[in-house]
Each structure stands twice: as structure tokens, then as C-alpha cells.
Amino acid sequence: MNQEEILQKLKGILQPFVKNQEAFINLTEDTDFINDLQINSANLVDIVLDTEEVFDIEIDNISMEKMVTIKAALEIINIKLSEK
Amino acid sequence: MIGNDIVDLALSIKESNWQRKGFLDKIFTLQEQSQIHSSENQNSMVWSLWSKKEAAYKIYNRESGIRKYNPIKFECLVSENGKVVFENHVYFTRTEITEDYIYSEAVEIIGDFERIKNITRPEKIQKKNGIPSYFDAFDSSIRPLSITHHGRFERIITITSFPNEILILKKLKL
Numbered sequence: 265m266n267q268e269e270i271l272q273k274l275k276g277i278l279q280p281f282v283k284n285q286e287a288f289i290n291l292t293e294d295t296d297f298i299n300d301l302q303i304n305s306a307n308l309v310d311i312v313l314d315t316e317e318v319f320d321i322e323i324d325n326i327s328m329e330k331m332v333t334i335k336a337a338l339e340i341i342n343i344k345l346s347e348k
Numbered sequence: 349m350i351g352n353d354i355v356d357l358a359l360s361i362k363e364s365n366w367q368r369k370g371f372l373d374k375i376f377t378l379q380e381q382s383q384i385h386s387s388e389n390q391n392s393m394v395w396s397l398w399s400k401k402e403a404a405y406k407i408y409n410r411e412s413g414i415r416k417y418n419p420i421k422f423e424c425l426v427s428e429n430g431k432v433v434f435e436n437h438v439y440f441t442r443t444e445i446t447e448d449y450i451y452s453e454a455v456e457i458i459g460d461f462e463r464i465k466n467i468t469r470p471e472k473i474q475k476k477n478g479i480p481s482y483f484d485a486f487d488s489s490i491r492p493l494s495i496t497h498h499g500r501f502e503r504i505i506t507i508t509s510f511p512n513e514i515l516i517l518k519k520l521k522l
Contacts, residue, residue, distance in 0.1 A: 281363075299478050304498070306355075306364050306398060308417055309374050316370075328374065329416040 270319075270341055274334070277314045281307040293335040308332070321345060350464060350492060350507045351406030351439075351454040353399040356499025357391070358448070366394045375401075375419045383426050395450045396443050397424050403454035404432040404439035406494055410479050449501050463508045467493075470504075482506070 265273075275291070282288045283302035287295060297303045297311070312328050315321070315337070321344035323331070330336045366372060372381050372394075380397055387393035401422040408422075409415060424441075425431040432439045432454065442461060443452040455461055470482040473493065480493040484506075491506045 304363060305402065305417070306360070309371055310364070310368070312374060313368065313370050325374075325418065325420060329418040332415060332417055 265345070267338070270338060270345075271334075273318055274315070274337055274341065277311055277318060278303070281311060291334060293333070293338070295334045297332050297334075297337075315341065319345060321348065349407045349410060349456055350460070350494050350505055351403040351410070352452065352494045352496045352503055352505050353402035353406070354449055354451045354496045354498050354501045354503050355395040355399050356449055356501050357395065359499030360395060361391075366391075377420060377423050379426055380424055383424075392445055392450065396445060396452070399450050399452035400424050400430070400432050400441040400443060400454070402496075403441055403452040403494075404434065407439055407454055407456060408434060408437060410492065413477060415478075449498075451496075451501075451503060453505065460507060464505050465508050467504050467506055 275288075278297070278301065279288070281301075281303045283304075284300065287300040287302070295301060297308060298305060303311070308331065312323050312331060315331075316323055319341055321341065323340060323344065327340045327344070331340060372384065376384065376397065384390055384393045384397070398419070401419045401424065404422050405419065422432050422434045425433060430441045430443070432441055437456075439454045439456060440458050440461070441452050441454045443450060453461070453464060455464070470493070473480050473482050473495075474490070480495055481490050482493055483489075484491045487509060489509070493504060493506050495504045496502070
């Protein structure tokens with residue numbers, strides 16, 4: 265899976281929870297799930313669970329703590345994929 | 349310092365399925381989960397504990413400037429009604445449970461509950477690292493704000509310099 269494929273899959277996971285569509289269209293690595301995409305904080309759990317399912321990885325609590333931006337999410341997915 | 353969090357129960361039913369496999373494990377400690385499972389109204393308990401954690405986190409986030417998504421570490425102490433503990437921090441929370449919403453407020457000193465004031469959206473909200481405050485012309489000070497909105501509901505609170513009764517006396521210039 266290349267980086268573009270990972271990003272596209274991540275966007276697919278985020279999409280149903282996004283409240284600010286404009287920020288989603290203009291998404292960058294620095295895009296913040298809560299402040300920019302205005303995702304409800306309770307839905308971050310769903311995003312973590314969906315990410316685990318889609319990529320077949322396990323996201324531990326320490327990793328989950330950091331999963332609040334695109335950049336952090338991509339880093340965590342890459343690390344967990346490499347550990348498989 | 350203050351923090352608050354509101355959950356619109358009609359919206360949470362649409363947006364969140366806490367019965368989903370793994371959901372509770374990611375957010376709640378084993379003690380909290382057993383409290384949820386033994387509760388008569390499990391849905392209400394889930395969102396009550398959640399809003400307490402969120403309200404306490406908002407205080408931590410404001411004071412430390414640290415942003416983390418770690419609700420499981422903000423532990424609601426079952427035996428001590430309303431207390432939320434994170435590392436060496438202790439927060440006190442109070443929660444209003446209705447059929448339509450669940451609303452929690454958090455403070456660090458119990459007496460500060462008396463200083464919480466509900467306000468309507470002030471004109472000039474300043475945000476620093478996403479943390480809101482506003483300028484209070486009454487005593488020319490920058491006051492912290494905690495803002496929460498979800499679905500049909502919004503609550504904005506600040507903390508007054510004095511307990512409310514002293515503030516009223518001051519306003520009346522007594």
C-alpha cells in the first residue's frame with residue numbers, strides 16, 4: 265500500500281464524521297480532526313476503531329492519544345503496518 | 349479553572365453506537381464499564397461519564413497546553429461521586445441529566461462551582477491554541493470561557509472573580 269492509498273483510505277474513514285466539508289476538501293497534513301474538520305470528540309473513537317478494521321492493525325492507547333491530526337494518523341498507521 | 353461538556357442525547361443516538369465492539373474499552377476503565385453495565389439506564393451512564401471526562405480534560409488542556417485524546421486516563425471515581433482523576437490532577441464534576449441532554453461542569457476546587465456563571469455568546473471571543481477566553485468590561489479582565497455545543501444545545505460558562513453573591517453586591521455598589 266503506497267502513501268496515497270493510505271491517505272485515500274483514511275479520508276474514507278473520516279468522511280462520514282466530518283462536519284466542515286470545506287476543511288475536508290482543503291485537507292493537508294496539518295488538518296486537525298476536531299478544530300478543523302469539527303469531528304465530534306466521541307466519534308474519534310469510531311475513527312480509531314474503523315482505522316483498526318480497515319488497515320487490520322491494533323491502535324494502543326498511547327498511539328490513540330496522538331491521533332488528532334492527519335499527520336499523526338498517517339504516522340501511526342505506517343508504524344503499525346510496518347510492525348505487522 | 350473550568351470546563352464543560354454537553355451531549356445532545358437525540359444526536360448521540362444517531363452519531364455514536366457505544367455498543368459497538370471495542371468502543372467502551374477505548375474510553376472507559378474496567379471499573380467505569382462495570383458501572384455502566386450495572387446501571388439501570390446504561391445510555392445515560394455512558395454519556396454522563398463521558399461528559400465528566402471531557403469537562404475535566406478541558407481544564408487540563410487549558411492549563412497544560414497539551415492536546416491528547418486520552419479519555420480513558422481521566423478516571424471517574426465510582427465511589428467518590430463526581431471526582432475525576434488524571435495523573436496527579438483531581439477535578440470535581442457535577443452533571444445534569446435530563447431526557448434531552450446530559451451536561452457536566454468541572455472545577456479544581458469544589459467552591460469554584462459557586463463562581464461559575466452561564467453567559468450568552470460574548471462578542472469578542474479570543475482563542476489561543478483553540479482555548480477560548482473573553483474580555484470582561486465589568487472588571488477589565490480576561491476571563492476564561494468554556495464552550496460546549498452539540499446538536500440542539502449550547503452552554504457557555506465563565507468563572508467570576510468572586511462567588512456570585514459578592515459579585516451581585518459589587519454590581520449594586522453595596
